[in-house]
Amino acid sequence: MCCPDHEVAHVLERNREHLANHCANSWQVRTLHALRKCRTAALGGHIDCCNNPACYKLHLSYNSCRNRHCPKCQGHKKEAWIQAREADLLKVSYFHVVFTLPCELNRLSLYEPKLVYNLLFTTAWGIVKDFGANPKFLGGRMGMVAILHTWGQNLSLHPHLHCIVPGGGITKTGKWKNTKSKGKYLFPVKAMSIVFRARFVAGLRKELGKSQPASFYESLFKNQWVVYCKRPFFGPSQVVEYLGRYTHKIAISNHRIKSLESGNVRFMVKDYRQGGKKSVLALSDAEFIRRFSLHILPKGFTRIRHYGILSSYYKRTLIPELQKDLGRPELAEKVPLKHRKCPSCKKGNLVTIATFPARGPPNGWREQIEKHLNRPI
Incomplete structure (x- = not known):
């Protein structure tokens, strides 16, 4: 691009x-x-050299800010996240579930973002976990990966969670059990929506108490809350690719x-x-x-969270065993990342041979590099 x-x-x-x-x-x-x-001189930079003997061209680059809200710093992180999640995939159905907060909570989200967003994560996972534990729907221990987004297309405040949920769970005997819908749907979304609203408002009452008037809590019950759930069309690898677009996405891309x-x-x-x-x-x-x-998250806030059998502990212990029993999905061969390829010859790799602070390349940088390369440039 x-x-x-x-x-x-x-x-x-x-x-x-x-x-x-x-x-x-x-x-x-x-x-x-x-x-x-x-990626300006204000952050300093580095000088790279192509290691292809037929090229050896030098490239000066300015450093990235590496901030998670930056439109220019997310591509490589996204690819690394996708590959890490693909390593955890099971050969089962996966679902894309979205939990959305109503606009009545926007003002509170501005003043108490940690409270609102943490409660959104907790409530969403509680619903998936409890519906899964219910023998009426599954009767097993589930997992979930949740990703927080706070924006709409016009940059308005629109907090919602995008979630990956496997279509099954672990029973008390330690065996995998698929949802009773035979992979057609996860749980009834109308029931999930009702429980989502009730639990979230109850959580707000517990956290905020009488600091908010009764009319505020009543306003949250005037409309239905939205829970979206749909099975991916092309299998588990595609849902990770799809949600990979969301993991390190920011409010607006430069394009x-x-x-x-x-x-x-x-x-x-x-x-x-x-x-x-x-x-x-x-x-x-x-x-x-x-x-x-509006979409700059509080310092240190975790916007990608793993729950249940997809948490870090179980990924090291339980997931490998499940992959032996259930198999792993066939994944398309990945094209190697080219962010360190030489843009001139397209063959060699870039090797950093010098760095410099914000004021620019140091005096005598050319001589230092010639000494490093043992050849004139």
Whole structure:
């Protein structure tokens, strides 16, 4: 994919003196400045040399910020995550389950993000675990991988969890048991939605108590809550590929930005209520930065979590045994990552031979490299 003409970093750079005006806290400000400096001289850099004897070309690169909210730093992490999850796959049906919070909770999510998002994780897993333990539906111990997203296409606040759930579980005898639907569906979504709403509101009452008026809790019962559940069409490897798009995705990719003219940001949006119809939305720089900041997670918050038989402990002990009994799905051969391939000859690998701080390459860098390579450049 070619490099985009416009980036989130360009918007941040031209507003660098006023970023604090559009953020709710200092952590958001620090994050925006890190994104602004990503792959610029401000973070220093390194000099790479191709190890192909027919090439030996030098390449100067600036360092990445490696921030999880940065549009330019997620590709390699995503591929590594996909490969790690594929190693844990079983030859069974998998389901994509989405738990969505209503808009009535948006204001609370802004002021108490850790409380709301932690409760969302806990409630979602509790529902999957308890429905699975119920003999009416399965009668076994289940697993889940959950990924938090907080945005909609227009950068509005829209907290929801994307989950991978195997279509079965472990019985008390230690044997695998498929769901009673024969892989057609996981659990009844209407029942899951009702329980999801009741448990989440109960959790809020426990955490917040009388700090919120009774009318607030009553408003949460006015509408149905959304739980989406669908079996993947092409098997377990495809659901990991599909959710791999979500794991290290951020609120907006640079490729969606179409122009940055007259202090405005114009970017592509999809309206899923109208079958994914595309349109272009224009926001002022200030509004764009404000909305982007809504999706900067609290410091240290874990947005990808593993539960039950897919947790770290069971992946080391139980999953290998299940793979022996149930088998592993056939996976397409992976193309090796090319992020360290020489862009000139396409054959050699890049080897870092020198680094430099934010002020730029050190004096005499050329002589240092010639000495390292034992040849002139």
